[in-house]
Amino acid sequence: MKRILVREEYCIGCKLCEINCVAAQVGSSNLIKIYRYVPELPEPNLIVEEDEYTTFAIQCRNCDDPMCLKACITGAMHRDSFTGAIRVDKERCVGCWMCVMACPIGVIKRTNDGKKAASKCELCVDRGTPACVENCPNEALVLIEVGE
Amino acid sequence: MAKTRTPPEFILERDDYKCIRCLVCVRVCSYGANFYDEKENRVYTENSKCVGCHFCEAVCPTEAITVKRNKFDIKPSAHWTSEELFDVIKQAETGGILLTSMGNDKPQFNYFDRLVLNASQVTNPSIDPLREPMEIRTYLGKKDAYLEIFEENESQVILKTEVSQQLKLEIPVMFSAMSYGSISLNAIKSLARAAETMGTFFNTGEGGLHKDLKRFGKNMIVQCASGRFGVDIDYLNSGAAVEIKIGQGAKPGIGGHLPGEKVTEAISETRMIPVGTDAISPAPHHDIYSIEDLRQLIFAIKEATRYKKPVGVKIAAVHNVAAIASGIVRAGADFVTIDGIRGGTGATPKITRDHVGIPIEFAIAVVDQRLREEGIRHMASVVVAGGIRKSADVVKAIALGADAVYIGTTALVSLGCHLCQRCYLGKCNWGIATQDPKLVKRLNPEIGARRASNLLKAWTLEIKEILGGMGINAIESLRGNREVLRGVGLNERELQILGIKAAGEAW
């Protein structure tokens, strides 16, 4: 199972991770086109926290025993059997925000583009390397293998 | 006269079409040159704040930024360059010494590029480094002119001489003395790890030893300079060798000064001085006013390290360098480090940097020749520094007679430095010449170590390629082998001092 390791000692707070997360969600690598022509950009699925000298990006930890899975009343939140990533089936999600309440990292976002649904980092499993990891200029985010 | 507005040195061009207002450039600039106007939804740059470090250019995700030099189109004059003009203006305004950083940037001091190397053709075969062993291991330290060997019989050959302690370098390139204080801990860690990986050495500089660096002792040379910061018995014994610093190429004849505001808690601990006090390295060592004083210090350190560590002496290359080096060798140094006029630094008066000392090429040639003439070349290794930018420079320096080279600026460039020469401001955007924790962490030592190692790996390959091309497979056959060098565009006297022939001359 993969997890994105957050190394705050190397985060420079540039937020390139956020920018590229948005692009990855849109599904293109052409940032200029995305930011110019896509009318409603999704929120990044990670948060850059900052306070004085400390900065770091934080996204789903892909917990072994995830609270969000336990709290989900619809079955929309599920573990991808192939990659082990926790994913949201936005079609099934009804927007009850139980996962938002339960996630101890606070990295599940509420979205509402016509339909309420939770949104979270799914490790870019359809993309390959997570966009944030790939574009972090200082390797503050690295993809690691955990567990068995 | 009214205050002069100094025109910006750099102009940051932002392609507004490509700019996606991600504000990365705004967030990263430690000089605050980039800013965002929310009302206009536009990112602007205050060019006068830009130092030309190119960090924002490097992180801009859409290549919207180009940092260009402002040409300062004053009326053309061969005598008055814009640099000269603005130096005068600056001094007229401030009344102070012009400060700068890194090495001499003037063209006339470079001789490496006027030397060319030889290669085998027909009469002796070149050697393919991919197929045959190609050896560049180097030992630094005092050698013996005669080894006593007892040959009992065919299989019993015994070395009787007890050879002096040596530094074993898998590549004859080391990282120059750069102190914790002048550069960040992450920068030093990067070099330390790279030195460990590549089997070479880094140098603590005059900054004492941060506790995180202790584990790199096997690959560390500890420096003892005029301020004696952080020097105690443990420090002297924590590395593989000790280097006494008398001078450095970027500022021969003057000392160093780390302002109190940079003496943070961690730096105060490693330098062993109170937080916030200025760290002043005097121009001379106040216990060394003569060569015999130096000898005493060399042997005091040898005593302190029980004769287990080679002790070197670093000097700036000045006019009388050959005689001084000879004196240092005779004073008992195991290696002599010579730093040429192009050597870098964190802060130096511009006048010193640009006008004092001699190019390292000449220094190598005269020191090596002098020591050989005196029959004492084996008594100490010669390490040279100041302007080594590439493996070709390493090869040429060694062919001129150096045992190994130090790289400082080049090492920092491998870590990201773009030579903006503003180290003395302590705001280095690349996390190198700064102690600001927010900036320091921009240099991830894992990446830094990888990059510095890669540089040395690349050089290793290149040096081997060049050796193979010359038909030799061990670096000792290159060392001092000036036959492989020829000069281009040098006058008779320069050729003679360098001990080389002109291009076109045969053996």
Add this chain to the structure above:
Amino acid sequence: MNRFNVDYYSASSFIPIPDKDYRISSACGISGIMNRSGRSFNGEMIMKSMEIMHERGNGLGAGFAAYGIYPHLKGFYCFHMLYDDEFAKEETEEFLKKKYRIIESEPIPTRKNPRIKEVHILWRYFLDAGFAETSSEEDEVVSTVMFINEKIKGAFVVSSGKNMGIFKGVGYPEDIGDFYRLDEYSGYIWTAHNRFPTNTSGWWGGAHPFGILNWSVVHNGEISSYGINRRFLENYGYKCTLSTDTEVIAYLVDLFMRKMKYSHRVTSKIFAAPFWSEIDNAPENEKNLYTALRMNYGGALLNGPFAIIVANNQMMMGLSDRIKLRPLVAATKDDFLFIASEEAAIRVVCKDPQKIWSPKAGEPIAGFLYSGNREEKITETVALR
């Protein structure tokens, strides 16, 4: 300091002499024959061996070293000289007389050969230094040779040992041999050289063998480390007056084998040092030894392609470079040892050797006279693991 730089511009009449004033690259054939019982044999044998390697030269240089040829005067240093003119000869003799008693002074006997163009006065002296042979006396002779070669214009010492002599010149070996009437000499060690320099003219002094005292060297190859080998020797007080790599080898042999008294084994490990990868994996004492040799005598590492035959009155040794870029073959038959560039050069004088082999890169082959305390067999130093 190289003369070319200094003299070329200061004296317009100066015409540089190849080998003496500038270095020329060359390829060659070498051969050495030794009778280990010390029985002398005629020079025709080595000439025959060289003749078959005619192709390895181009007529621009050849030479022979012969040991045991002056038994009646074996207690005296024999100087073989090349003079450009009578002035040089007179100056030299004047210098020699100050230091030595000249026992014999005579021209080196020659025979007219249509293919040899005589350009020098060829002379030999038998000199008595007046003292018992000690190393300081030897040093004295060495400095005499150095002085003549460096300081006396138009004079060159070809050889300076006892009971031995070097005969060399510009031509093919069979012609040079004929010219010097080598068929009239008998010796127990003969080494020879056939040269293929890559330039048009040759200088007699530039031909091989090179010698100092009893030592002689023939060499096939080009020493790419020449520049540093020469400067290494400077640190030990040697002045290389010629611009040939072979001279450097001769001096290095003198330094290590005569002065430092290292065996051929140790010396060969300096000239053709084992690789670090081999050294690192050797047992501790060997590792220390070889590391120290490379560390301290790295400037004496002979890098680049070479095969050499080194001889003195007691022994003959063959050695090739550390990756054997030049050929070398050895053979034995009864009390004879043969070392040559080609097997053919051995077979032509010894049809059925008992053993014939190609030594490994950097491994010396050495034969010693049976008399004396040296080991009785041909030594073939075992390679490091």
Add this chain to the structure above:
Amino acid sequence: MRYVIVGSGPAGLSAIESIREVDRDNEVLLVTAEKYVGYSKPLITYLLGKMTEKSKMFYRTEEFLKENDVSILPETKITGLATEDKLLFAENGEKIEYDKLLIATGGRPFISEIEGLKGQDGIFTFTTWEDEEKVENYIKENKIEDAIVLGGGLIGLKTTEALMKLGLKVTIIELSDRILSVTFDRKASEIITRALKKEGCEVITGDTVVRVKGKKRISKITLKSGKEINTQLLIIAIGVKPNVEFLEDSGIDINRGIVVNEKMETSVNDVYAAGDCTEFLDLIDGQRKTIAIWPVAVSQGKVAGYNMVGKDSKYPGGIPMNSVELAGVPTVSVGHTNLIEENGFEVLTFENKDTYKKIVLKDNKIVGAILVNNIDRAGIYTGLILQRIDVSSFKNKLLDENFGFVYLPREFRKMMLEGDVKVWLE
């Protein structure tokens, strides 16, 4: 070996997952009184309000049950249990043997004494899909335009929301002086009440229904205060209680709910219980109680399942928590939020036009949090409560708009960012 699970709610289904994680061979039998198996009860208000579809009601699909090789006995109501014989008795007369039994029967609606309830159509409880179907049909067939919801708790309000989505005019009647009085504090209740009223919903507090009138079908209710309201639909949602009556003679210890230990074992060997039918420790006050919320049911079911197959697992206790969005106002309540300063608790609040935040602390540890409107990152508080983190070093940052890990002690943050995050299961 036969594992029998009674009840197809989250506790039962998560127990099946745990069992199958370890034991893929032995039989697992799922017995449920319901017609639909594997659906999510909280979704019935979403279904009624057409915020989801029938096909998406199943929290665990048929496929899941097939993959896990589960035998199913639907519409089988269990009426008794003989623990010595390891036998279950069903209403239809069937007897079911078990080796290991899990009781996960959840809760059932509680109905107060109201005059005239019997025999009237148009009066419903609202806890099962079948309830939903009935209500949906009733509204459709009778073209209902208004409704009374008795009970201002979470179920009542979610039902209200659904009815409003269908265009009904709804009146909420709550006995206490404010709605959501259990989960939320006064302030949060006010905000939600205001929002509901703005959407056209009537809220009556401090009152209750005492009488129902109608001929076969409800037409009017009378309140305790004497007020009368005409209506054709009454939803009774005043609460649920553990569904454990069938165990009365089984010998299993029952207090308010089934008494279980941390391994989810009942007082009888090989009988386990999990979910809304049990009572266990509240992590904050240490009291035994029923915490009838989804995540607790899942966690308990998981622990029960592991222990049934012999894999040691413990449930440390739970806390109440709820997330609900009413009239467009998202709210989160975690832990104990109605505690007041006089009792030694520290209360931090933040309020502006759109948002309300309240943190309740005891001994520098968070015991409860309410978030109204801005509920993003609410889970951080949940984590801090569950992990009992001392917040004294960053207490002043707790109410910050950008409150996050950056303010937390570095060591704790490092653990959360770099290690495996475990906040609940030991």
